Amino acid sequence: MSKRFAYNAPAVLVFVGVLGLWELAVRAFGIQQFLLPPPSSIAGAFVEHFDELVTVGRNTLTEAVGGLLIGGVAALVVAFAIARWATASRALLPFAIAANSVPIIAFAPIMNNWFGILSPLSKMMVVAVLVFFPIMINTLRGLTLVDQGSLELMRSYAATELAIFTKVRLPNALPYIFTAFKVSATLSLIGAIVAEYFGGSRSALGQFIITEAAFFRFANAWAAIVVASVVSIAFFLIILAIERVAIPWHTSARIADSS
Amino acid sequence: MSDSVVRVRGVDKVFGTGTDKTPALQHIDLEIPKGAFVSLIGPSGCGKSTLLRLIGDLTQPSVGAIDVNGKTAHRARLDRDYGMVFQAPVLFDWRTVQGNVELPLEVSAKDKAVRAARARAMLALVELTGFERRYPWQLSGGMQQRVAIARALSFEPAILLMDEPFGALDEMTRERLNLELLRIWKQTGTTIVFVTHSIPEAVFLSTHVAVMSARPGRILEVIPVDLPQPRNDLTREDERYFGFIKRVRERLRGRDVARPGAAEVAAS
Numbered sequence: 001m002s003k004r005f006a007y008n009a010p011a012v013l014v015f016v017g018v019l020g021l022w023e024l025a026v027r028a029f030g031i032q033q034f035l036l037p038p039p040s041s042i043a044g045a046f047v048e049h050f051d052e053l054v055t056v057g058r059n060t061l062t063e064a065v066g067g068l069l070i071g072g073v074a075a076l077v078v079a080f081a082i083a084r085w086a087t088a089s090r091a092l093l094p095f096a097i098a099a100n101s102v103p104i105i106a107f108a109p110i111m112n113n114w115f116g117i118l119s120p121l122s123k124m125m126v127v128a129v130l131v132f133f134p135i136m137i138n139t140l141r142g143l144t145l146v147d148q149g150s151l152e153l154m155r156s157y158a159a160t161e162l163a164i165f166t167k168v169r170l171p172n173a174l175p176y177i178f179t180a181f182k183v184s185a186t187l188s189l190i191g192a193i194v195a196e197y198f199g200g201s202r203s204a205l206g207q208f209i210i211t212e213a214a215f216f217r218f219a220n221a222w223a224a225i226v227v228a229s230v231v232s233i234a235f236f237l238i239i240l241a242i243e244r245v246a247i248p249w250h251t252s253a254r255i256a257d258s259s
Numbered sequence: 260m261s262d263s264v265v266r267v268r269g270v271d272k273v274f275g276t277g278t279d280k281t282p283a284l285q286h287i288d289l290e291i292p293k294g295a296f297v298s299l300i301g302p303s304g305c306g307k308s309t310l311l312r313l314i315g316d317l318t319q320p321s322v323g324a325i326d327v328n329g330k331t332a333h334r335a336r337l338d339r340d341y342g343m344v345f346q347a348p349v350l351f352d353w354r355t356v357q358g359n360v361e362l363p364l365e366v367s368a369k370d371k372a373v374r375a376a377r378a379r380a381m382l383a384l385v386e387l388t389g390f391e392r393r394y395p396w397q398l399s400g401g402m403q404q405r406v407a408i409a410r411a412l413s414f415e416p417a418i419l420l421m422d423e424p425f426g427a428l429d430e431m432t433r434e435r436l437n438l439e440l441l442r443i444w445k446q447t448g449t450t451i452v453f454v455t456h457s458i459p460e461a462v463f464l465s466t467h468v469a470v471m472s473a474r475p476g477r478i479l480e481v482i483p484v485d486l487p488q489p490r491n492d493l494t495r496e497d498e499r500y501f502g503f504i505k506r507v508r509e510r511l512r513g514r515d516v517a518r519p520g521a522a523e524v525a526a527s
Contacts, residue, residue, distance in 0.1 A: 149349040152317055156343040157366040157414075158336055167362065171353040249353045249394055 037219040045219035046226065052208075057227040060196065060205040063120045064188040064235065067127020071188075072181065075132045079139035083169065084161075100133040105191070108198040117199050126195040131184035138180035142173025175250045178243040185235040193228060263326075264418060264450045265291040265314055270323030272309055282475035283309050287323070289469060289478060296444055296451045297481075298461035300507065301471030307454045308422050310476070314452060315341050315420045328417055335417075339367055342411030342449075346423040348403040350395035350410075356382065357391040360410045367414060381409035384443055401432035408440070412447060419451045425460070437464055441490055458511070462503045463490060470510040480510055 019039045025031070026038040033041065046053065078096065081088040108126050115122035146168055154164045196206020205228050212220040243250075272284040283306040291297050299307040312318045313325060316336040327335035335341065342363075350359045360378040369377070382388055385405040395403055404424060411419055425433040437460060444451055455461050461468045468482045484503050486494055494500055 147349065149345050149347055150351070152345075153343060153349050154366070155317060156315055156336065156341050156420075157363045158339055159366045163366050167365070168351070171351065174353075247353065249396075 034216050034218050037222055041219040042222040042226065045217075046223040049220060049223060053223060053227045056203055056205050056208045056224065057231050059120070059201065059203050060123075060189070060192050060228070061231050061235070063123040063192040063195075063204070064127055064185075064231075066120065067124035067192065068131055068181070068184055068188040070124055071128030071131040072135050072184070074128065075135035075180075076139055076177070079136045079143060082140055083143035084165070096133060096136055099129075100137075104130045105194050108195045111195065112199055118201050120201070120204075123192050123195040123200060123204075127188045127191040130191040131188055134187070135177070135180040135184055138176045139173055142176030143169045146172050174247050178239065178247065181239050182236055182243070185239050186232050189228065189232040189235065262293050263290045264293045264295075264328060265289070265452070266326040267310075267314065268324050268326075270310075270313065270320040270325060272306065272313060272318070273321045284313075284320075285475040285477050287476075287478055289481070291450060291452065291467075294448055294450055295467060296441075296453065296465045297467045297469060298453045298455055298465040299469050299471060300455055300458065300461045301476060301511065302473045303456070304474050305471045306474060306476030307471055310471075311420050311422050311452060311454050314418075315343060339363070339414055340417045342414070342416035342419045344404075344407050344411045344419065344421040344424045346426045348395070348400075348407040350403055350406055352395060354395075355391065356387065356393050356395065356398070356406050359395065359406055360413050362410060363414045369414075377413050378409075381413045382406075384412065384446065385409045385439065399432075401428055401436060404428065404436065405439070408443070412443070412449070415447075417450065419449045421451065421453045423454050423456065426456070433460070438491065440464065445489060458504050458507050459495075462486075462500060462507060463494060468503075468507055470507060472513070479513075482506060482510070 022036075023038045023040060026036060037045075078092060082092055083089075104126065107129065108122075111122045111125045115125055150168050150172075151164065154168055159167070192204075193206040193209075196204045197210060200207055202208070202211065205224055209221045209224045212218070212224065267287050267289040270284060270287040271282065274281045274283050287310060289297075289310075299310055301307050309318065313320055314327065314332060316325075316332040319333075325332040328340060330338070351362070354362065357375070357378050360381055361374045364374040364377055379388070379391065382391060385408055387402065387405055387409065390398065390402070395406065398406065408424070425436050428436065440451075441464060443449075453461070453464060462484055465484050468484055470479045470482065471477065472479050482503070486497065486499060486503065
């Protein structure tokens, strides 16, 4: 434990140092609250509005997780189909790539219109569309970038396509899939909050931040940003933990073991 | 030659089409008797790996026919008559050593108890008992290649096809694995076709060395190597061993007039 403390000490010092400098700078230069509230005010706002912040954070996280699941499952299904059938690849891949160039966020008002501005589903759909492409393309890469030797080996055993899929392609794709989900965890929270900016329930991070900022209660807005960051990091770490358990054989886990 | 395990007749292999046509193999005739250890040796790009892959039905001849155990190579592959070992071990990172050895048995739907028992027996054969639960990346290169050999033998294939299996290993490991391979060959009675670019390795291991020409590859001669069995470290110091090395080397250099067409392995 003490070894771990020694390892993390520099990062902790930097964190504390930056907060201290921030506090000092705000006081020394008399920076206005609405420009940059000092950490102490943000901490105060955090304590004062703790229950509400937990509620809005949870609501936004629900949208992000829901959207990631919807978009993730759809992406996996499409990637499996494209990897399996060349026709599916020719039919779907061009649209998937074209869709990736569309600034998805621009669809947020449309999604609000389709799925209800107050319904979390409208935010989930924005997130789903946002995470679809990175997960789909990474999964596809993992399914198709398979060592030729492995495929020949399976052929020499007269393995069926199904056996090659389950025993070679899928395990090969798992690290790619997890990488995509880790990236998408952060992306899903960004998507949910930005979608909320376009209108939605008051009880969610995006609307909370907008409202508090509109009333010049910037410390509250900052406290909500802290919540958003903590939720985002926690989401990432949860997926990381699942990855460690699911694919302990992967290089990333090996490096972690030796350090 | 009814006891031939592999019979290659009049095989040509051409890669590409139209103006990009590259003839890789020409007029290949080869018979491999049951229990033989045949090495294919030749300069880089002579098509020795291609010939091995043709026998294993991983690619198909442009002309000619290949019979294995009295059936087509394709049928033989579907019947799981082949064990393959490549230059790279091609082990799956996500499987333990035991899991890797069990892979072909899983594909052929053997039940769990049989798989586990076979895998343990094969790992004992390659002297890796105690490493069952390790992952491939925790083993040295030589050990990984031994796992690959255990895996290839796990379903008792009639023929073991080996494509420069020890090519990436250091000399010491290579010599030790050569001895191990000979022991395994004796113990299992498997017919082995072995691609190598090392003349001493080919002579040391084989009952027959098939010397191939540069592209397009032809079999120049099949030299029977009747050094005494079992071979061991003393074999490498035998004068006749050097004699065979010299003969293979001279044949590779083309000192003799190339003799196209039939080159038949005499029954050993």
